[in-house]
Amino acid sequence: MLTDDEVRDLFSAYHDRELSPERSEAVRAALDANPSLKGEYSAFCRMLDSLSAMAAAAESPLAGVAASDAPKEAIPPDLLSGVQRRLQKRSGGRFYGDMWSRLAGILPLELIATLVLIALVLAYAAMTMVSARPAPAPTGATPSVTAPR
Amino acid sequence: MTLDLEAERALVERLRRRDEAAFNLFVRAYQARVFSLVQRMLGNRAEAEDLAQEVFITVFRSIDSFRGDARLGTWLYRVAINHCKNRIKYLDRRVTRGHDALDEEGGKALTEGGPVMSRPDRPDEAMQGAELNKVIERALGLLEEEHRALVVLRDLEGLSYEEIMTITGLPEGTVKSRLHRARAALREAIERGLGYKLPEQ
Numbered sequence: 001m002l003t004d005d006e007v008r009d010l011f012s013a014y015h016d017r018e019l020s021p022e023r024s025e026a027v028r029a030a031l032d033a034n035p036s037l038k039g040e041y042s043a044f045c046r047m048l049d050s051l052s053a054m055a056a057a058a059e060s061p062l063a064g065v066a067a068s069d070a071p072k073e074a075i076p077p078d079l080l081s082g083v084q085r086r087l088q089k090r091s092g093g094r095f096y097g098d099m100w101s102r103l104a105g106i107l108p109l110e111l112i113a114t115l116v117l118i119a120l121v122l123a124y125a126a127m128t129m130v131s132a133r134p135a136p137a138p139t140g141a142t143p144s145v146t147a148p149r
Numbered sequence: 150m151t152l153d154l155e156a157e158r159a160l161v162e163r164l165r166r167r168d169e170a171a172f173n174l175f176v177r178a179y180q181a182r183v184f185s186l187v188q189r190m191l192g193n194r195a196e197a198e199d200l201a202q203e204v205f206i207t208v209f210r211s212i213d214s215f216r217g218d219a220r221l222g223t224w225l226y227r228v229a230i231n232h233c234k235n236r237i238k239y240l241d242r243r244v245t246r247g248h249d250a251l252d253e254e255g256g257k258a259l260t261e262g263g264p265v266m267s268r269p270d271r272p273d274e275a276m277q278g279a280e281l282n283k284v285i286e287r288a289l290g291l292l293e294e295e296h297r298a299l300v301v302l303r304d305l306e307g308l309s310y311e312e313i314m315t316i317t318g319l320p321e322g323t324v325k326s327r328l329h330r331a332r333a334a335l336r337e338a339i340e341r342g343l344g345y346k347l348p349e350q
Contacts, residue, residue, distance in 0.1 A: 008333075009329065011329070011332075011333075012325070012328055012329035012332050012333075013325060013329065016310075018310070018325060043336075043346065043347040043348065044332070044336060044347075046347060046348070047332070047335070047336050047339060047347055048304055048332070050281055050282075050285060051285065051300070051304040051305055052304065052307075054282050054285060054305065055304070055305045055306070055307065057282075075180050075181050075184050076184070076198045076201075079176070079180050079184065079198065079201060079202060080173060080176045080177065080180065082198070082202045083176055083202045083205045083206060083209075084173075086202060086206055087206060087209060090206070095167065095169060095209075096169060
């Protein structure tokens with residue numbers, strides 16, 4: 001039979017199911033036999049549940065909707081650009097020396113490509129409309145018709 | 150975002166060539182995990198932002214030393230944990246304004262054993278959401294960095310014992326016994342912060 005202190009030392013391993021079946025059974029029996037110790041184990045589990053809940057809340061996609069409710073772990077928006085700046089500075093401009101590589105870091109390449117494509121399509125459409133439009137008639141002028149002699 | 154093994158190998162090859170586009174991809178893929186880990190270890194957002202950047206810079210510089218025995222993410226955790234431990238030691242040596250602010254808010258009460266929160270009529274009322282999270286975060290900050298790392302890796306990041314062994318370089322038995330001591334220490338710190346024993350249910 002395990003002593004109370006021995007059981008307390010096994011709380012963690014018992015919770016994580018890291019004990020052998022025999023050891024696990026001994027802990028379970030000891031907890032069943034001692035309501036006070038069982039209460040201690042429940043409190044221990046509750047603390048671990050709270051940690052899990054805390055981790056889950058920070059990862060929840062809904063958690064960051066409002067800035068005030070944003071989880072502490074929300075990624076800083078300028079983390080990548082900050083890394084790029086530091087690398088550029090510390091490498092003496094050898095890395096991230098050009099604007100495009102940094103821009104590609106801030107904006108995904110797919111987004112840049114889509115924006116460029118949209119801009120090209122709009123430019124083409126504008127040019128087509130301008131060339132297809134008929135020339136406006138001069139205002140106030142009536143076409144002069146000369147009768148044939 | 151989790152990369153499969155093949156994609157990860159290809160990414161590592163590109164990182165070794167110091168391919169900037171690959172590095173951008175790498176940072177985007179892992180920044181959430183790294184920042185979350187660092188933030189939980191340091192408990193200070195500004196320090197975490199700074200340190201998370203340093204972690205990625207270390208990876209950029211030392212990717213050649215990645216042998217591929219472990220997954221890239223596990224190796225990255227190792228780099229991050231080592232950075233965190235060094236930063237915690239540095240911050241402990243240097244009394245920062247942040248620590249002073251924490252003391253004013255109740256860190257002193259925690260270390261001296263006094264309750265941080267007023268004792269509620271019903272203890273379970275204090276065990277709700279944000280309030281409890283604050284107490285846990287403060288209690289985490291009071292653990293030794295080795296203990297804090299184990300609790301963060303296992304109970305907050307949800308890593309397996311095997312991954313923790315790879316990250317910390319500790320044998321299995323040591324991880325288990327230290328994790329147990331870390332959890333017991335955390336429980337004590339939380340109860341000191343609350344001013345009463347954790348309720349059973």
